Amino acid sequence: MLKEAIYHRPKDNFAYAYDEKTLHIRLRTKKDDIEQVNLIYGDPYEWENGEWQTQTASMSKSGSDKLFDYWFIAITPPYRRLRYGFELKSKDEQLIYTEKGFYREAPKDDTAYYFCFPFLNQSDVFKAPEWVKDTVWYQIFPERFANGNEKLNPPKTLPWGSQDPTPTSFFGGDFEGIIQHVDYLVELGVTGIYFTPIFKAPSNHKYDTIDYFEIDPQFGDKETFKRLVETCHKHGIKVMLDAVFNHSGYYFEPFQDVLKNGEKSKYKDWFHIREFPLQSEPRPNYDTFAFVPTMPKLNTENPEVKKYLLDVAAYWIREFDIDGWRLDVANEVDHQFWREFRQAVKSIKPDLYILGEIWHDSMPWLRGDQFDAVMNYPFTNGVLRFFAKNEVKASEFVNTITKVLHSYPNNVNEVAFNLLGSHDTPRILTICNNDKDKVKLMFLFQLSFTGTPCIYYGDEIGMTGGQDPGCRKCMVWEEEKQDRDLFNHVKKLISLRKTYPAFGNRGELRFIEANDETNHFIYTKTYENETIIFVINNSKNDLFIPLPFNLKGKKLTNLWTGEEFAAEAEVLTAQVPAKGFLICRVENFNDE
Numbered sequence: 001m002l003k004e005a006i007y008h009r010p011k012d013n014f015a016y017a018y019d020e021k022t023l024h025i026r027l028r029t030k031k032d033d034i035e036q037v038n039l040i041y042g043d044p045y046e047w048e049n050g051e052w053q054t055q056t057a058s059m060s061k062s063g064s065d066k067l068f069d070y071w072f073i074a075i076t077p078p079y080r081r082l083r084y085g086f087e088l089k090s091k092d093e094q095l096i097y098t099e100k101g102f103y104r105e106a107p108k109d110d111t112a113y114y115f116c117f118p119f120l121n122q123s124d125v126f127k128a129p130e131w132v133k134d135t136v137w138y139q140i141f142p143e144r145f146a147n148g149n150e151k152l153n154p155p156k157t158l159p160w161g162s163q164d165p166t167p168t169s170f171f172g173g174d175f176e177g178i179i180q181h182v183d184y185l186v187e188l189g190v191t192g193i194y195f196t197p198i199f200k201a202p203s204n205h206k207y208d209t210i211d212y213f214e215i216d217p218q219f220g221d222k223e224t225f226k227r228l229v230e231t232c233h234k235h236g237i238k239v240m241l242d243a244v245f246n247h248s249g250y251y252f253e254p255f256q257d258v259l260k261n262g263e264k265s266k267y268k269d270w271f272h273i274r275e276f277p278l279q280s281e282p283r284p285n286y287d288t289f290a291f292v293p294t295m296p297k298l299n300t301e302n303p304e305v306k307k308y309l310l311d312v313a314a315y316w317i318r319e320f321d322i323d324g325w326r327l328d329v330a331n332e333v334d335h336q337f338w339r340e341f342r343q344a345v346k347s348i349k350p351d352l353y354i355l356g357e358i359w360h361d362s363m364p365w366l367r368g369d370q371f372d373a374v375m376n377y378p379f380t381n382g383v384l385r386f387f388a389k390n391e392v393k394a395s396e397f398v399n400t401i402t403k404v405l406h407s408y409p410n411n412v413n414e415v416a417f418n419l420l421g422s423h424d425t426p427r428i429l430t431i432c433n434n435d436k437d438k439v440k441l442m443f444l445f446q447l448s449f450t451g452t453p454c455i456y457y458g459d460e461i462g463m464t465g466g467q468d469p470g471c472r473k474c475m476v477w478e479e480e481k482q483d484r485d486l487f488n489h490v491k492k493l494i495s496l497r498k499t500y501p502a503f504g505n506r507g508e509l510r511f512i513e514a515n516d517e518t519n520h521f522i523y524t525k526t527y528e529n530e531t532i533i534f535v536i537n538n539s540k541n542d543l544f545i546p547l548p549f550n551l552k553g554k555k556l557t558n559l560w561t562g563e564e565f566a567a568e569a570e571v572l573t574a575q576v577p578a579k580g581f582l583i584c585r586v587e588n589f590n591d592e
Contacts, residue, residue: 001090005030005068006097008086010115012363016409017125018074023117024410027071027086027097031064034090037071041084044111051108056087063402063511070406080120083111128372128415129351133505135238136447136494137454138190141423142219143170143204145457145475146177154218161474164465170204171474175220175228181477182231188487189494192238194326194355194454196423198225201249205423205472207242207328208249208294212312222320229320240324240353241316245309245341246332250294270305271296289329300337309337310344317348324353330365330374331358338370355417366412376416376451378404383420387442387538388431393516394538402511405450414505416451420459423472427458427465436462437579440489441536444581447493448525448534450509460490496559500585502527503559518543520576524589531589532559535574535582542580547572551586559583 007028008014018024027037042054062072075082085098085106096103098113107113147153147160153172160171178193185193197206200214215225229239248255254267262268262276272287279285280293289295299305316322325345330338338356345352356362356371361378365371382404386397405413420442421428432438439462446453458475462483465471476482497504507525514521519539525532537543551567558564560583574582 001088001093001095002030002033003095003102005033006088008097008115010117012367013406013408013412015115015117016411017120018409018411020120020122020125021076021080023075023077023082023120025059025073025075025084026062026406027059028068028406029071029088031067031069034069034088036089038087038089039073039075039084040087040096040106040114041075041077041082042111043077043079043081044083044116045079052083052111054106054108059086063406065399065403065406066396070402077117077120082117083114084117085114124368126366126368126409126411128411129353131238131351132192132353132372132415132452134498135192135452136190136497137192137194137240137417137452138185138188139194139196139419139422139454139456140178141173141196141205141457141472142175142178142198143173143206144472145173146181146477147172147174148176148178148180149174149220152176152218152220161476165204165469165472165474167469168204169469170218172218173474174218175224179224179228179231182235182237185237186235188455188460188491189498190455191236192240192323192452193232194240194324195242197242197244197328199244202251203249207244208251209244210249210251211253212309213315226320229322233321238323238353240326240355241322242328243309243313243325244328245298245300245312245337246329247289247295247297250296252296255296269302270299272299297332300333306337306340310341313341313345314348317345317352322352323349324355326355326357326375327371328357330356330371331360331362335364335370338365342370353415361407363408366408373412373415373417373452375422376404376418378407379416379418379449379451380420380425383442383445384428384431387438387445388428394514394519394521395516398511398514398521405509413450417454418446418449418451419454419456420446421456421471422454423456424468425471426467427456427463427471429459429462430464430466430470434464435579436483436486438538439486441538441579441581443490443493444534444583445536447490447497448503448507448532448583450505450507452505455490460487462486492560496583500530500532500559502530502532502585503583507532513548518545520545522548526589529588531586533582533584533586535576535584537576537578537580540578542578543576545574545576547574549586549589554589555587557585559585 014026037059038056046053059071059073062070088095096106099115100113154170157170157172199209200211200216201208254270257267258265274285284293287297354372356374358374359377362374382400385391502525506527512522520537522535552570554567
């Protein structure tokens, strides 16, 4: 055994409370190094005749990535506390792994050798809103979705879709336009909208806020926004707003006061200023988002700033009944601010969804005291590299996604915000070199994956565009210019996700096979007695793929075609077209 590869650490993603009664425990070992892992566990206070009383339970291999195997078990401690270690077996070696190291036999004279989960306190259990698990999000960039009231158009507004967007162009998108197209979202199957910023700001993207308590007049007024939220709620659609609390805009009144009054400004401590007077060139002498001088960084450790921003967060929940906050540049704001933010918003609306924009490993923000989820960019990058860019083969893709799933606890994964594209990235059809079949496969994997999926407006009808501003074109509303075949593909996948619990977030995902030669992979989603088999062919060739299961006598349903049949042979071979797929539901899959 390669002992250096064996790793476990209580709390975080290796030992955590899944709910009020259940502990999830994981262990990492070198890939293909260990054949069996058993958990040795017991209550630390159970002793007889001077010997600690333990039980043993087999752990299952929950997945593998390029370097490691991961082992998993769910345990219900009778008294909500646990000491535990691991029994490791390879072909020629058996070891006990504990917090104090490796042993040939399990120590029984003292529990101090073992890993400890001191007590399963209910308040420590990570709890995200239950509704998020079944939500399909749709991201709207308000300036580009629909122009419903031309009287609100800003100066120099261009005719809708008349030209490609620039960083400074306006086309007049507004709330009225969104209200007029809610039926379109209902038809698609959307149950949540994520809006990029709607507050008063000079730009078309609104990430440079002037006033956090005011709607930008080009979108409408507060009454219109209230009607928009009510319309969404009436149709079963949740509403999430974008909070830009890392930085303000240049024309934010407190920053303007600092520009005017310098060190004498009562707002000088609202920002991170290194020297006076303020200078923006060649680089700002105050902290900003990146080095953008018009986006000065807010000092969220300042009590006045903190109160102001927490009042903002509370105001839009209380007055307009929003359902979530997406937090821009969340990783650059101090953790204590986010802890207080969570307490403030959850005290008003306990099932509010808190989503952080973080592009890297985010475990420090996902311990239950700050965010409910982060934007799952490791998932996004893995999917794009395999399907869109052809940079990796099937096995590396499966390794990548397995690592994503093991980076966080399962109850975190269940509400992870899984996106393919956004206002910050090129359009997925463009990344796929206009290969629609590739886009269809990406949507299939996204909408059958663990977490809460998000569709960027227009991706479902085949819109194209490069990096910002190209990805922010006006939504296409002429049906003859929309790719209705792609729309119906996405609509059908969303319907399957809603219809079959195993297809969606209730199903446990397991990768079964990844073949680099043919570039296909197989995974299953299982919930209770229902298992769905997915076969994805990411190659240019039609494939005949033997399904690695004994399905004889089982009733199978092709969920895409509706065809039902009973398997007569032990081994079934699936014919999967180039860049095609098979979705097959099996009843009583595990019954012998």
